[in-house]
């Protein structure tokens with residue numbers, strides 16, 4: 650069996666998981682090279698997993714013509730530059746979300762994808778590959794709730810990860826581009842429509858540290874979509890009970906909810922504190938299977954020479970909406986999109 654040789658850039662909180670999946674859990678892929686500007690994590694991964702090639706300079710990795718594809722999990726502000734350089738160097742590309750942190754760079758990435766039609770470009774909106782979110786999509790398509798008219802989303806990171814969130818803030822693009830972007834992509838996917846108007850609010854309620862990046866620790870947006878549907882989005886970084894990702898879609902004939910109680914598993918602990926259902930602790934735990942499924946799908950697209958279900962335009966359109974949320978809360982005004 651031919652193995653697709655991957656060079657992975659970014660070995661941080663999520664990049665290490667993608668690299669591990671490629672190295673050990675995807676039979677038709679091989680982790681042939683790794684890249685990080687943090688030398689210690691590069692050395693650690695190369696040594697622990699016996700990876701033959703390691704780079705601190707991304708452009709040096711692109712000179713390795715033994716590779717077939719590049720998996721990008723670098724900081725969000727680096728994505729578009731890395732995508733364009735990797736496509737221009739002839740590689741298939743997987744990139745983490747968001748596609749870009751502003752619209753101009755997303756358009757540049759679109760052009761690069763359009764220029765390299767024979768190469769696969771895959772954007773890591775992994776929730777589309779999560780069993781529950783994919784099941785909900787099928788139920789909506791079957792007409793189980795009638796016509797969707799409202800989506801309500803909670804995307805809340807646990808407060809216990811706050812140090813990492815503060816460290817990451819400068820290169821995240823802000824709370825809407827970093828966290829709410831997943832919910833925005835799902836809204837577009839489920840509603841089949843783009844945003845028409847956006848009003849967003851938020852503040853540094855506890856952690857002033859975000860203010861120097863024009864960022865906040867909790868924010869919300871109300872969005873009207875072009876087909877009339879309503880979107881309510883709450884993104885936060887201070888969730889006390891764990892990682893709370895909850896989505897409700899209300900239709901004309903019913904509604905469905907995903908992750909209403911973000912349970913860790915089926916265990917309930919009964920003791921002197923009550924009947925306790927523990928919560929899932931973070932994104933790696935909640936979406937472990939989805940991260941693997943999306944990467945397997947990327948490899949399958951390369952082998953079977955087909956295009957993924959999520960494309961570069963999904964990336965741009967989600968960024969347009971998330972950027973509109975950022976603009977709205979920064980300037981305290983309603984944003985009307987074309």
Ligand SMILES: NC(=O)c1ccc[n+]([C@@H]2O[C@H](COP(=O)([O-])OP(=O)(O)OC[C@H]3O[C@@H](n4cnc5c(N)ncnc54)[C@H](O)[C@@H]3O)[C@@H](O)[C@H]2O)c1
Pocket residue numbers: 658659660661662663664665684685686687690705706707722723724725726727745746747773775817827932936
């Ligand atoms: N899909 C999801 O659920 C999800 C979850 C977490 C993070 N992410 C995304 O994944 C990306 C990485 O997030 P993270 O939390 O792992 O970040 P992180 O800060 O923990 O790690 C960033 C990594 O990128 C590397 N890097 C940064 N700039 C580089 C450059 N110019 N050249 C080479 N390496 C470079 C760093 O050395 C580090 O290894 C972000 O874009 C984030 O939005 C997605």
